[in-house]
Amino acid sequence: MTHTEAHRVVIIGGGAGGLELAAKLGQKFGPQHVFLVDKAGDHIWKPSLHEVAAGTLDIHREGLSYFMLAKDKGFTFIFGEVAHIDREARRILLEPVFSDQQIEIFPARTLPFDTLVLAVGSKSNFFGTPGAAEFAIALDSTEEAERFRLRLLHQLVTANQKKSDHASYQLNIGIVGGGATGVELAAELREACADAVFYGLNSLDPQEDIQITLLEGADRILSALSPKMSAAAQQLLTDRGISVKTSVRVARIEADALYDSNDVRYPVDLCVWAAGIEAPAFLTLLGLPTNRINQLVVDGGLRSSDPSVFAMGDCAQVPWGEQGQFLPAKAQVAHQQAVFLLPIMAERIQGKEVQARQFQFRDYGSLVSVGHTRGVGSLMGVLTGKNWFVQGLLARMMYMSLHLMHHFAILGFLRTTSLALGRLLMKRGRPRVKLH
Structure with missing residues (x-):
């Protein structure tokens, strides 16, 4: 076997960009050249984790199996978590994998590489806030989103029981961070809690007995987006009875309350942290x-x-423009980077001279979901160069199309269409909110 035949591209991280790159490379070169490593067995589009947390999306039905995708798209999937990367020896050491019953499924393994692509994403940044890591839940993974969902269900049942006993009780949910994740989660929780009364929790008045408070340190929510989008999103949240507090910096978190920098107390039974990101420390x-x-x-x-x-997505600092700026952490950035890296990895696998290329990000705008029937967004006019503001049901439908476009990039048109149609039909026979 020649060196060209043996060239191994190992991609660590099966998120939006890493999985797309692995799938497209695998289709072209096969499993002996392309390896994808991830510590989870299923892929889920990270922007939809707020729906998993609210119980309106079931990961066990919506997730895509990496093993299935590997067989279908022609890459090798390695299930495991990275313990160490030895750049000199060009190899990766993987932790052993255990079942829930602590039975070893895969032992510790060594995986050699010729080219390494790091696509490990990001996790929440607590900025050293006392109590945040202990008492707040960060929606960084499906496991954390499921943990929040189960705690929310427990709190809803507790609140319903106290109300049925004619006690005065209010369930307080605090969300730290008014970016896209915080805004989308607040709206999704309001709708999910309203639906919970149809599943026997009918002593609750979702509007009066469940208080959702969104705390943002900047002077407006969605501060990275246009003021018009911020104002529209805040109005939609306020209309749903969600309390939005801006210019509030959380100083510490305790088991039953948040405290801001002015020592103002905000009671919370559940706290979600969505206020900033950082890449994994092993980098x-x-x-x-x-x-x-x-x-x-x-x-x-x-x-x-x-x-x-190489590195891509949220775990990479990539220059953007001439003003010393860097690319934002967005799914569309990871998608475009996967497309950009495809010919580079192909040339390396084939043993060809790699052509010099510079990544050019094309910003197509931003869309934010505010519940299942509303959204806000700004679209970049590709031909005119103008921003087009959209809101309401149109923005929500366009937001939903992003998920389909992500699936299309991985599965292709026919599989994506079949999957979307199947899910639409299955929704008729499934509960609106997952309570089991």
Whole structure:
């Protein structure tokens, strides 16, 4: 076997960008060249984790199996968590994998690579806030989203029981961070809690007995987007009875309350942290340049200072424009980077000279879901260069189409269409909110 035949591209992280790159490379070169590593067995589109947390999306029905995708798309899937990356020896050490009953399924393994692509995403950044890691839930993974869902169900049952006993009780949910995740979760929770009364929790008045408070440190929610989008989203939240507090910086979190920098107390039975991100800490141990939030510093070609190590998505600091700015953490960035890296990885696998390329991000705007029938967004006019503001049902439908476009990039048109139609029909026979 020649070196060209043996060239192994290992992609760590099966998120939006990593999975798309693996699927497209696998279709072209096969499982002997393309390896995808992830510590989860199923893929879910990360922007939909707020729906998992609210119980309006069932991960066991909506998730895509990496094993199925590997067989279908022609790459090798390696199930496991990275323990160490040895850049000098060009190999990765993986932790052993255990079942829920602590039975070893896969032992510790070593995986060699010729080219490494890091697509490990990001996790919540608590910024050293006392009590945040202990008492707040961060929706970084399906496991955390499921943990929140079960705690929410417990709190709803408790509140319903107290109300049925004619006690005065209010369930308080606090969300720290008024970005897209916080806004979408607040709206989704309001609708999910309203639906819960149809499942026997009918002593509750969802509007009066469940208080949802969104706390944002900036002077407006969705501060990274236009003021018009911020104002529209805040109005939609307010119309749903959600309390929005801006210019509030959370100083500490306790078991039953949040405290801001002015020591104002906000009672909470459930707290979600959605106020900033950082890349996984193990990236700082690679001996490569990283920034203050652990992102790997890469050039315009997404390559680190090690010519065999690339990074993409939320875990990479990529230059953007001429003003010393860097690309935002968005799903559309990861998608475009997967498309950009495809010919580069192909040339490396084929042993060809790699052509110099610079990644150019095309911003197509932003869409934010505010419940199942409303949304807000701004679209970039590709031909005119103008921003087009959209809201209401149109924005929500366009937001839903993003999920379908993600599936289309991985599964293709026919599979995506069949999947979407099947899910639409299955919804008629499933509960609106997952309570089991």
